[in-house]
Amino acid sequence: MAESENIQGNQQTPAPSVEKGADLSVKPQTTTPPAPATPTTPTPAPVQPTTPPAPAATIKPATPPAQPMPKPAETPQKEGGISFSNIFNKQKSKRQDTKVLTGILKKKDTTETKLKPILGDAPVLQKTIAEERTIKLKKQLRLVQSVFVIVFLAAVGSAFYFYSELSPTFDLFGPNTTQRLKDVNENLRGVQTQLNKYRYLAAQLDLNRFSFISSDFLDKTGQLANGASGQSAALSRSVGEAAQSLPILLTNVRTQLSPNIVVDTTRSAAEEELTPQQIQKQAEDDLRNALLADRREITKNADLTIANEQDLKLIDNTMKLVGNKNLLSTVRSASSEQFEADLNTYASSLESESRKELAAFMSSILSSTKSDIATISTIKANKIDWTGIMSGIENVTRTVDPTFGAGLAQSLGDGIFYTGYSFDTSNNKILLSGVTKTTTADNFTLISDLIEALELSSDFMDVDMRSFSKAGTFAAGFTSNFKIDLLLETEDAKNQNAPVALEPKTVATATGVQRSQ
Amino acid sequence: MALKTKKIVIPRKNYQRQIRTYVVVTVVIGVAALIYGFFQFQDLSTARAALEDGQTRLSEMTSFEAQIADQYATLKTAFDQDFENVRNAVDGVLPSEENYTALTKTLDDFVLTLNRQSPSIFMSNLKFSQPRMDADEEYAILPFSMTLSTTRANLERFLQYTENSGSLDDASRLLDVRSITINFPGETGLGQEQELLTVSLSLNAYFQTQQTEEQ
Numbered sequence: 083m084a085e086s087e088n089i090q091g092n093q094q095t096p097a098p099s100v101e102k103g104a105d106l107s108v109k110p111q112t113t114t115p116p117a118p119a120t121p122t123t124p125t126p127a128p129v130q131p132t133t134p135p136a137p138a139a140t141i142k143p144a145t146p147p148a149q150p151m152p153k154p155a156e157t158p159q160k161e162g163g164i165s166f167s168n169i170f171n172k173q174k175s176k177r178q179d180t181k182v183l184t185g186i187l188k189k190k191d192t193t194e195t196k197l198k199p200i201l202g203d204a205p206v207l208q209k210t211i212a213e214e215r216t217i218k219l220k221k222q223l224r225l226v227q228s229v230f231v232i233v234f235l236a237a238v239g240s241a242f243y244f245y246s247e248l249s250p251t252f253d254l255f256g257p258n259t260t261q262r263l264k265d266v267n268e269n270l271r272g273v274q275t276q277l278n279k280y281r282y283l284a285a286q287l288d289l290n291r292f293s294f295i296s297s298d299f300l301d302k303t304g305q306l307a308n309g310a311s312g313q314s315a316a317l318s319r320s321v322g323e324a325a326q327s328l329p330i331l332l333t334n335v336r337t338q339l340s341p342n343i344v345v346d347t348t349r350s351a352a353e354e355e356l357t358p359q360q361i362q363k364q365a366e367d368d369l370r371n372a373l374l375a376d377r378r379e380i381t382k383n384a385d386l387t388i389a390n391e392q393d394l395k396l397i398d399n400t401m402k403l404v405g406n407k408n409l410l411s412t413v414r415s416a417s418s419e420q421f422e423a424d425l426n427t428y429a430s431s432l433e434s435e436s437r438k439e440l441a442a443f444m445s446s447i448l449s450s451t452k453s454d455i456a457t458i459s460t461i462k463a464n465k466i467d468w469t470g471i472m473s474g475i476e477n478v479t480r481t482v483d484p485t486f487g488a489g490l491a492q493s494l495g496d497g498i499f500y501t502g503y504s505f506d507t508s509n510n511k512i513l514l515s516g517v518t519k520t521t522t523a524d525n526f527t528l529i530s531d532l533i534e535a536l537e538l539s540s541d542f543m544d545v546d547m548r549s550f551s552k553a554g555t556f557a558a559g560f561t562s563n564f565k566i567d568l569l570l571e572t573e574d575a576k577n578q579n580a581p582v583a584l585e586p587k588t589v590a591t592a593t594g595v596q597r598s599q
Numbered sequence: 600m601a602l603k604t605k606k607i608v609i610p611r612k613n614y615q616r617q618i619r620t621y622v623v624v625t626v627v628i629g630v631a632a633l634i635y636g637f638f639q640f641q642d643l644s645t646a647r648a649a650l651e652d653g654q655t656r657l658s659e660m661t662s663f664e665a666q667i668a669d670q671y672a673t674l675k676t677a678f679d680q681d682f683e684n685v686r687n688a689v690d691g692v693l694p695s696e697e698n699y700t701a702l703t704k705t706l707d708d709f710v711l712t713l714n715r716q717s718p719s720i721f722m723s724n725l726k727f728s729q730p731r732m733d734a735d736e737e738y739a740i741l742p743f744s745m746t747l748s749t750t751r752a753n754l755e756r757f758l759q760y761t762e763n764s765g766s767l768d769d770a771s772r773l774l775d776v777r778s779i780t781i782n783f784p785g786e787t788g789l790g791q792e793q794e795l796l797t798v799s800l801s802l803n804a805y806f807q808t809q810q811t812e813e814q
Contacts, residue, residue: 219615219618220614222614223614223617226617226618226621226622226625227621230621230624230625233625233628233632234625234628237628237629237631237635237636240632240635240636240639241632244635244636244639244640244643247643247646248639248642248646259646259647259650262650263650263653266653266657269657270657270660273657274660276668280664280668280670280671284670284671284674287675287678290678291678291681291682294685297766297767298767301766301768308759347649348646348648350646388687389679392679454693454738455689457737457805458689458765458767461738461765461775461805462773464775465775465776467762468758468776468779469755469759469762472755500783501782502780502781503779503781504779504781505778505779506778507775507776507777507778508778
């Protein structure tokens with residue numbers, strides 16, 4: 083392209099003036115230098131001729147020769163066909179042309195190396211795309227590796243963090259959350275144990291008060307019932323005060339013992355998992371140990387004072403309250419209002435039935451405490467009113483023999499008198515020995531009436547006598563000894579339908595009285 | 600002479616496989632870490648909430664413990680003041696030992712005093728058996744028997760004494776009549792006030808058992 087432009091430039095160059103006789107052939111020396119390359123297309127720099135053209139002998143240029151210009155490349159036909167007149171110069175020119183061509187070729191080579199070939203770039207482009215893709219993948223791989231490392235480190239870090247906070251044994255940085263929670267739970271249990279200890283000790287104090295006052299109440303109401311003279315006003319006042327105090331004490335005991343002794347905690351991983359029963363037992367054991375610790379503190383002193391001994395008794399009795407389900411059940415189910423009403427009812431009526439009910443209720447509370455005062459109350463509650471029993475026997479006997487106790491049986495020869503009593507508390511058995519005297523020989527009837535009267539009494543049961551015998555004459559009178567076995571009627575027996583010794587219904591027959599079947 | 604060519608094998612890296620592997624492993628680790636972290640966070644949150652709650656409650660309960668300790672001290676002081684005499688009376692009612700000699704003196708004194716006030720009563724026999732524990736081993740029993748020659752009135756007074764025994768007012772030793780056998784001389788019967796009755800009594804006295812720390 084550049085080469086063709088140079089050729090056109092030579093053609094447009096005005097021909098130089100030629101003198102006469104001069105060779106008119108076109109000589110390369112006369113060619114004008116090529117036009118400068120257009121700026122739009124890069125052209126190689128004009129090649130300077132290596133040697134200036136030698137002046138011809140016959141031809142002189144009219145004008146000084148132009149500056150040696152680079153000779154454009156020409157075809158050999160054109161060159162050979164133009165002139166043979168200057169062969170040496172031509173040879174010389176050929177050498178010069180070779181050098182020019184070499185320069186042009188060199189120039190062309192230089193140009194070629196700098197320009198990208200049109201078809202040769204395709205493989206280079208694929209390689210570049212592959213490299214770019216590889217680079218891109220490498221970048222992605224590095225990104226993914228970075229994310230992996232971050233995630234891995236985050237996972238390891240979080241696992242370590244949670245382990246350090248939740249492990250029951252890890253304490254490199256001091257107590258962790260789990261261990262601190264365990265410590266707090268233990269402290270809570272410790273404080274709860276102390277609270278339980280004070281509550282139970284206070285409950286025992288109230289139970290002691292309850293024991294004293296209930297014992298005093300029963301004693302004084304008993305004295306009032308027996309008709310104590312001269313002190314009835316003071317006794318009534320004491321009984322009234324006791325009737326007011328006892329329900330309050332019962333409420334206090336219930337308040338102290340009702341709360342749960344177990345403190346609710348959230349179990350830490352460092353603590354053993356326990357069932358509710360085990361937790362309850364653990365709390366009871368803690369409470370006993372706390373009381374035992376107080377006991378040991380007291381017994382450390384070699385010489386115990388009376389106050390120390392009383393404190394020891396208080397602690398011992400309090401320990402019996404721990405885990406005492408019977409007492410808790412009784413106290414929780416008891417109604418203070420009903421108890422107060424029962425106390426006032428008995429204090430005003432002094433009926434034996436009400437007394438027994440009250441004594442049984444008080445005993446149900448106090449016996450479960452197993453304290454010394456409760457023991458006293460229990461023993462006292464089980465005592466038998468012997469004078470009352472003897473009076474009861476006399477009263478029943480008087481219903482059969484109105485003259486009983488008047489000492490008339492011997493003188494009148496008609497009546498009942500006893501020769502001996504035998505009472506045994508171990509089996510509630512009573513043995514009555516006596517004699518009946520009649521003038522009409524109906525001793526057996528008299529004894530039978532006595533048996534029936536005893537059976538009908540609310541104090542006795544299972545009256546039994548199977549053998550009858552009598553002796554005497556109508557002139558001297560008839561005597562019949564008897565020995566009657568009977569039992570004291572207890573509360574349990576009263577609740578049952580105890581069979582009677584003789585059926586109340588009898589049928590009269592010709593041969594006498596026949597027991598109905 | 601031909602040049603020896605050395606074949607260099609360049610391992611071809613499969614970047615996409617590596618990326619996939621990394622992605623899968625990362626996702627697996629991430630998901631596992633999230634699941635593990637979620638549950639651990641739950642545990643930690645629960646533990647921290649419980650710790651905070653426990654510390655608050657501990658503070659409250661500690662102050663309450665001080666209050667209830669003061670209340671108990673006040674209650675015990677009042678109890679000791681109110682029932683000091685009664686507590687001492689318990690030791691008379693239910694002594695810590697069988698102490699049968701003191702009981703003998705008490706019975707002898709009562710009968711003699713009664714005899715002086717209202718003749719006649721006479722204690723002709725008194726016999727103590729070996730003490731034994733009750734069925735529940737809550738207290739000890741001292742059985743004894745006695746024989747009285749007494750009028751009906753004095754017999755009733757003696758029985759009333761045993762029935763009222765154990766009162767904390769007079770700190771009398773707790774007694775319980777277990778059996779009575781009364782023989783009436785002649786044919787006078789129970790109603791004869793002035794006749795002397797021969798009465799055999801079997802009674803129990805009680806005392807406390809010693810509490811040990813092991814019990």
